[in-house]
Amino acid sequence: MKQGDSALGGGGVVLRDGALVIEVEHAFQEKGRMVTKVEGQVTLQQQTKMSAGTDSSARGVDITNSTSVSSELRVKQNLSQEFEKRVHIGHVNGPCFTFNLGKVPVVVCLRFSVALGVEGGASVGATFSAHWDKTLGTRCHIVKGGTTCTPVDDGPGFYLDGGVGLYGDLSLTATVSTDIQLLVYGVVGPALVVDLPGMQLKADTTQNPWWELRGLARLGAAIDLGAISKDYSLWRKDNIVSASYTIAHAAGPFQGIKVTPPLGTVGPGQNYQFKVAVSGYPDDVETQWSMVSGPGTVTPSGLYMSPQEGIAEVAVVSPATGGHPQLEGRGGVIVGTQYGTPGPPQLDAYTKPTCAAPR
Numbered sequence: 001m002k003q004g005d006s007a008l009g010g011g012g013v014v015l016r017d018g019a020l021v022i023e024v025e026h027a028f029q030e031k032g033r034m035v036t037k038v039e040g041q042v043t044l045q046q047q048t049k050m051s052a053g054t055d056s057s058a059r060g061v062d063i064t065n066s067t068s069v070s071s072e073l074r075v076k077q078n079l080s081q082e083f084e085k086r087v088h089i090g091h092v093n094g095p096c097f098t099f100n101l102g103k104v105p106v107v108v109c110l111r112f113s114v115a116l117g118v119e120g121g122a123s124v125g126a127t128f129s130a131h132w133d134k135t136l137g138t139r140c141h142i143v144k145g146g147t148t149c150t151p152v153d154d155g156p157g158f159y160l161d162g163g164v165g166l167y168g169d170l171s172l173t174a175t176v177s178t179d180i181q182l183l184v185y186g187v188v189g190p191a192l193v194v195d196l197p198g199m200q201l202k203a204d205t206t207q208n209p210w211w212e213l214r215g216l217a218r219l220g221a222a223i224d225l226g227a228i229s230k231d232y233s234l235w236r237k238d239n240i241v242s243a244s245y246t247i248a249h250a251a252g253p254f255q256g257i258k259v260t261p262p263l264g265t266v267g268p269g270q271n272y273q274f275k276v277a278v279s280g281y282p283d284d285v286e287t288q289w290s291m292v293s294g295p296g297t298v299t300p301s302g303l304y305m306s307p308q309e310g311i312a313e314v315a316v317v318s319p320a321t322g323g324h325p326q327l328e329g330r331g332g333v334i335v336g337t338q339y340g341t342p343g344p345p346q347l348d349a350y351t352k353p354t355c356a357a358p359r
Contacts (some may be wrong), residue, residue, distance in 0.1 A: 021106025066137030255280030259331025309336025
């Protein structure tokens with residue numbers, strides 16, 4: 001099978017806790033695993049509230065009909081890893097139809113090809129985003145003598161989300177995929193791809209909630225080759241239209257600690273100070289650092305040094321307190337020029353010049 005689209009690409013419509021979420025995404029491949037992703041998300045939540053109220057006229061009933069619009073445009077620059085695997089289960093041959101194209105008879109055969117599909121990916125990098133949040137609607141006060149209505153226009157509107165930050169995300173999707181094929185002369189032809197049922201796990205430290213488990217249905221398209229026994233597509237795009245329903249999700253945004261940057265650089269014999277970014281807890285949580293692998297040593301406060309080149313991995317732990325559970329994170333550092341990082345400057349031996357005695 002030929003992969004026709006990114007495992008993390010696409011978008012769709014999601015139902016989450018009564019809200020309608022519209023997602024779009026596009027990835028721009030750069031070098032190797034370096035990817036720039038542009039993601040858009042709009043969340044629509046309709047609400048109707050009724051309560052007893054009093055205005056300047058008289059006591060009555062207040063009815064508020066409003067729609068909350070929360071939109072985000074996010075850019076991610078990252079290193080990513082993706083995979084895709086399809087296991088062909090089998091196929092069922094349907095009827096064939098013959099029609100004339102001019103004087104040439106054309107035979108088109110219907111075939112159903114079923115496979116199990118697993119795809120996923122993960123990325124880490126830097127991100128920034130812009131938002132537009134508003135609640136729009138009407139609030140009406142109903143009394144015996146009549147009704148008065150006023151517009152509702154609440155929310156911050158446009159704002160930026162605190163500059164550039166670090167993030168990590170992950171996506172894992174499993175589906176039963178059926179290709180409804182129309183094969184010309186039973187050899188090759190277009191196919192409607194139906195992925196149903198499907199399950200998807202998504203995690204993203206920039207989102208609220210930061211992880212979700214979804215039930216998934218997708219429609220796609222392919223150009224399939226039917227002359228060989230195994231499943232093979234000359235071109236394929238599984239995720240043209242998708243719809244999903246959130247089965248379970250996190251209670252809120254990501255909470256924890258992350259090493260910043262996740263991978264640093266330093267020269268042999270130089271000191272490197274590891275740092276952490278804290279999400280969901282006070283910034284001054286206590287941290288303890290330790291070596292996981294590689295050359296060098298790290299102090300409990302995160303000061304690293306290695307006299308030799310190599311790649312080191314460190315771990316940071318914030319012990320559990322009454323204010324938070326135990327938090328853990330990992331990071332790394334590349335030491336030396338052999339691994340793509342400038343080392344410390346080397347000075348040649350210097351000999352003090354001497355002057356000949358005058359004659």
